[in-house]
Amino acid sequence: MVRILVSDRLDEEGLEILRREGFEVDVKLNLPADQLREAVKDYDVLLVRGRTKVTREVLEASDKLKLVVRAGIGLDNIDLEAARQRGVRVENTPEAVSSAVAELTIALMLAVARRLPEADRTVKGGGWSKEKFLGLELRGKTLGIIGLGRIGCEVAKICRAMEMRVIFYDVVDRDEWAEKYGCEPVASLEKLLAEADIVSIHVPLTSSTYHMIGRRELSLMKPGAILINTSRGAIVDEQALLEALKEGRLGGVGLDVYEEEPPKSRELLSLPNVVCTPHIGAQTKEAQKAASIAAARKVIEFFRGGAG
Numbered sequence: 001m002v003r004i005l006v007s008d009r010l011d012e013e014g015l016e017i018l019r020r021e022g023f024e025v026d027v028k029l030n031l032p033a034d035q036l037r038e039a040v041k042d043y044d045v046l047l048v049r050g051r052t053k054v055t056r057e058v059l060e061a062s063d064k065l066k067l068v069v070r071a072g073i074g075l076d077n078i079d080l081e082a083a084r085q086r087g088v089r090v091e092n093t094p095e096a097v098s099s100a101v102a103e104l105t106i107a108l109m110l111a112v113a114r115r116l117p118e119a120d121r122t123v124k125g126g127g128w129s130k131e132k133f134l135g136l137e138l139r140g141k142t143l144g145i146i147g148l149g150r151i152g153c154e155v156a157k158i159c160r161a162m163e164m165r166v167i168f169y170d171v172v173d174r175d176e177w178a179e180k181y182g183c184e185p186v187a188s189l190e191k192l193l194a195e196a197d198i199v200s201i202h203v204p205l206t207s208s209t210y211h212m213i214g215r216r217e218l219s220l221m222k223p224g225a226i227l228i229n230t231s232r233g234a235i236v237d238e239q240a241l242l243e244a245l246k247e248g249r250l251g252g253v254g255l256d257v258y259e260e261e262p263p264k265s266r267e268l269l270s271l272p273n274v275v276c277t278p279h280i281g282a283q284t285k286e287a288q289k290a291a292s293i294a295a296a297r298k299v300i301e302f303f304r305g306g307a308g
C-alpha cells in the first residue's frame with residue numbers, strides 16, 4: 001500500500017479523497033528536523049505546505065520516498081536539486097490559491113492607502129480624529145506589478161475594475177495575458193519603479209529575485225509611493241526598506257511576508273504606515289480546501305496516471 005506522510009496542516013477534504021482511494025495517510029505535524037528525517041523513511045509520499053523544510057538531509061534519509069507534493073505555491077521550502085538527484089518527483093498546486101493571495105494584496109493596498117489599522121485602533125480607543133485620516137484613492141493611480149503570473153494577473157484584473165492603470169515587468173513574454181487583463185508592459189524594473197504609484201511584488205523567490213528590491217530600487221520609486229509584498233520576504237531588503245520608510249520616502253508598505261518569519265525587526269513593524277499580516281495570503285477556507293484537493297489529485301495522478 002502507498003503510504004503518505006502529511007507533515008503540515010492540510011484541509012481534511014483532500015486527505016479523505018486519498019483514504020477513499022486506498023492510500024494510507026498519516027498526519028504528523030510539527031516534527032523537528034531529526035524526527036522528520038526518521039519518519040520519512042517509511043513513506044512513499046511526503047505531503048507538505050510551506051512550513052516543513054524538505055532539505056537534502058530529509059530527502060537523502062529515505063530510499064522509499066518517490067513524491068513530494070507541496071499544497072500551494074512556492075517550492076522554496078524544498079531542495080529541488082537534491083530531489084532531482086534522488087529521483088524524487090516534486091509537485092505543487094499553484095492555481096488553487098491565486099485569488100486568495102490577490103484579494104489579500106488588494107486588501108493591503110486599501111489598508112495602507114486609507115490607514116485602516118490605525119483608524120480602527122483610533123475608534124476603538126475612543127478617538128475620532130478625521131483630519132489624521134486623509135487617505136489616497138486607488139482609482140486613477142498606476143499600479144506596477146512585478147511578475148505577471150497567476151497572482152499578478154488576478155491582481156491586475158481587480159485593479160483594472162477599480163479604474164487603475166496597470167503596468168508590469170516580467171522576464172518572460174506576457175503579451176497574451178497583458179492584452180487579456182488590460183496591462184501595459186514596461187521595458188525594465190527601473191521604469192516600472194519610476195512610474196508606479198503602487199508597486200506590488202508577485203515573483204517567486206529565486207537566486208535572481210533575492211533582494212530584487214533593495215536600496216537602489218527603493219530610491220527609484222516615486223516619493224510617497226506604496227509597496228506591497230505578498231510574495232516572499234527575502235525579495236525585499238528589509239533593512240533598506242526600513243531606511244526608506246524612516247527617511248519618509250515611501251507613502252506606506254503592506255507586508256504579508258518577511259525575510260524571517262515570524263519577523264524579528266520590531267522597528268519596521270512598529271512604523272504607523274506599515275500594515276502587516278502574518279503570511280496569510282493563501283489562508284482562506286476556499287484556497288485551503290482547493291489546495292488540499294489539488295494535492296490529492298497530484299498523488300493519484302502520480303500513482304495511477306490520473307485515474308480517480
Ligand code: NAD
Pocket residue numbers: 072073074094097098101146147148149150151152169170171172202203204205208209230231232256257279280281282283
Ligand atoms: P507564477 O509562477 O504564476 O508567476 C510568477 C511570475 O514572475 C512569472 O510570470 C515569472 O515569469 C515572473 N518572474 C520570475 N522571475 C522574475 C524576475 N526576476 N523579474 C520579473 N519577473 C519574474 O507564480 P504565482 O502563482 O503568481 O505566485 C507568485 C509568488 O507568490 C509565489 O512564487 C509565491 O512566492 C508567492 N505566494 C505567496 C503566498 C502568500 O501566502 N503570501 C501564497 C502563494 C504564493
